[in-house]
Amino acid sequence: MATTEEDDKYPDGGLRAWLVVFGVRYSYLMSPGFISKRSTYQEYYQESILKGHSPSSIAWIGSIQYALIFFPGLAVGRLFDLGYFRIVFLSSSALLVITTFLIAQCTEYWQFLLCQGVAVGLGCGGVYGPTYAILGHWFKKKRGLALGYMAVGSSLGGICLPIATRNLIPAVGFPWTMRIIGFMLLAVLGVSNLTMKRRLPPINVKGGLFNFAAFKSVTYTIYCISAFLVFLGILTVLTYINASASQLGTSPKIAFYYVAFSNAGSLLGRWPAGFLADRIGPLNASIPFTIFTAILTYIWPFSRSTGSLIAIAIIYGFCSGGYFALMTNPIMNLGGENDVGRRVGVFMTILACGALLGPPISGQIETATGGFRAVGLYAGLWLFPLGRYEKC
Numbered sequence: 007m008a009t010t011e012e013d014d015k016y017p018d019g020g021l022r023a024w025l026v027v028f029g030v031r032y033s034y035l036m037s038p039g040f041i042s043k044r045s046t047y048q049e050y051y052q053e054s055i056l057k058g059h060s061p062s063s064i065a066w067i068g069s070i071q072y073a074l075i076f077f078p079g080l081a082v083g084r085l086f087d088l089g090y091f092r093i094v095f096l097s098s099s100a101l102l103v104i105t106t107f108l109i110a111q112c113t114e115y116w117q118f119l120l121c122q123g124v125a126v127g128l129g130c131g132g133v134y135g136p137t138y139a140i141l142g143h144w145f146k147k148k149r150g151l152a153l154g155y156m157a158v159g160s161s162l163g164g165i166c167l168p169i170a171t172r173n174l175i176p177a178v179g180f181p182w183t184m185r186i187i188g189f190m191l192l193a194v195l196g197v198s199n200l201t202m203k204r205r206l207p208p209i210n211v212k213g214g215l216f217n218f219a220a221f222k223s224v225t226y227t228i229y230c231i232s233a234f235l236v237f238l239g240i241l242t243v244l245t246y247i248n249a250s251a252s253q254l255g256t257s258p259k260i261a262f263y264y265v266a267f268s269n270a271g272s273l274l275g276r277w278p279a280g281f282l283a284d285r286i287g288p289l290n291a292s293i294p295f296t297i298f299t300a301i302l303t304y305i306w307p308f309s310r311s312t313g314s315l316i317a318i319a320i321i322y323g324f325c326s327g328g329y330f331a332l333m334t335n336p337i338m339n340l341g342g343e344n345d346v347g348r349r350v351g352v353f354m355t356i357l358a359c360g361a362l363l364g365p366p367i368s369g370q371i372e373t374a375t376g377g378f379r380a381v382g383l384y385a386g387l388w389l390f391p392l393g394r395y396e397k398c
Contacts, residue, residue: 016146022203023144027152029201030137031159036194037102037130039163040187041072042269046168046262050175051118059115067123069362074127075134076358082135083351089208091136098132099195105129106191110184133195135354138334139347143205150288150335154280157331161276161323164269172262209345220349226340230356233333237360238367239385240299240329243306243322244268245365247315250378256312264319271323272330279328288335295328300389307378333357 017023051057051064085094105125112118137156145152167187174183221227244265251261275295283291302322309315337353338346368381375381 016144017205018145018148023152025201026140026144026203027156029198030141030156032194033133033137033198033202034156034159035163036167036191037133037163038075038160039167040102040126040191041068041075041130042160042164042168042265046171047122049258049262050180055113055180056115056118063115067118069366070119070123071127071130073358073362074124075130076354076361078128078131079135079351079354079358080348081351082132083139083347083349083354086136086139086204086347086351087209087345089204091140091204094132095136095202096199098129099191099199101125102129102133103188103191103195106184106188110181110188133198135351136347137202138338138350140202140204142338142346142350148284149338150280150283150291150332151277152280153283153335154277154331157276157280157327158273160330161269161273161327165266165273168262169266220341220345220352223340226337226349229336229340230353233353233357234360235388236296236329237357238364239303239388240326241361241364242368242381242385243303243318244326246368246372246378246381247306247319247322249372250307250309251312251315253378254310254312254315256315260312264315267316267319268323268326271320271325272327273323275324275327276331279331283332283335288332288339292329292332292336295325295332296389299325299329300386303382303386303389305382307382 048064048068051059051067056064082094085091105121108121109118109126112121138153141149141152141156171183171187174186178186221230247264247268248261251264252258279291279295299322302318302325306315306318306322309318334350334353337350341349364385368385371381371384372378
């Protein structure tokens with residue numbers, strides 16, 4: 007733990023520090039928020055532009071995109087420690103904006119895979135990756151509050167962007183929908199680039215991209231393993247709740263909004279989680295959020311009405327949002343700030359493996375069993391024990 011003297015070195019507030027949080031929050035609106043629209047695109051591509059391709063092949067566009075928001079963590083974290091934050095963030099912002107305009111011109115599957123899957127994923131990864139590390143330069147005592155506040159951006163994006171996209175496509179067409187989103191990205195990421203700034207000087211820590219020394223800490227190792235396993239299950243409900251609603255006979259127009267309901271719940275859960283973390287510690291705060299997420303994962307497949315499924319979506323979003331808001335906070339506390347970028351980067355890359363594997367495994371279980379009860383048991387199996395185990 008840091009001493010009181012060390013804690014006093016952090017601004018933990020003030021105009022400059024909160025401007026950084028404001029910039030990060032805006033970047034989350036259009037990076038994780040952009041990724042959250044994948045179910046909207048999946049539905050549209052299946053019905054129009056790519057309807058000659060199977061749903062599973064189209065799903066690879068979103069899966070690659072989601073994985074790449076975390077996988078570049080090793081490189082992005084290391085570059086942050088070396089002092090290249092501005093170059094990485096600006097170039098990733100430019101890549102994300104340019105690629106969004108290019109998607110408007112895509113007509114073939116391979117074009118969507120490269121532009122929307124690979125390029126957008128890498129752009130989002132470069133924007134998202136350094137944000138936790140830069141926040142670690144400015145906050146210590148109020149870090150949980152700052153994390154919760156900035157994480158609200160991804161929930162807002164997850165609510166607004168899918169709804170806007172779904173309504174813009176029939177109104178102005180797909181190409182102009184993407185151009186409008188591109189202009190939104192340009193404005194929002196422009197604000198983020200102007201307001202985000204690192205505080206501490208770069209330090210060339212030995213060890214290359216991968217920080218093996220961090221794994222000498224048993225706490226760090228256990229936490230990384232637990233996060234990987236949590237991500238095998240935590241994305242399952244968010245990925246398949248629309249499909250489970252359709253099995254209940256819910257209208258597709260209504261089923262679409264279940265993810266938005268979940269993101270609304272997440273919006274409500276992230277800030278209180280950060281507030282609580284500053285008072286009882288990030289691990290103590292995240293454990294109940296994880297356990298309740300597990301319980302809701304078990305309950306979800308047994309829902310038999312639209313009202314109960316909406317309630318589950320909102321409460322699940324609240325609980326899982328609390329975990330998402332706090333998941334990197336313990337990592338930032340497990341070492342010095344001179345190596346925080348690489349430490350967080352290794353953690354992000356490890357949990358990305360769980361994020362990539364979890365939803366497809368759940369999909370295979372649903373295909374094999376013809377329902378979601380076994381899926382809920384599988385996903386909850388990872389979450390419930392690990393909600394308690396993370397404190398070890």
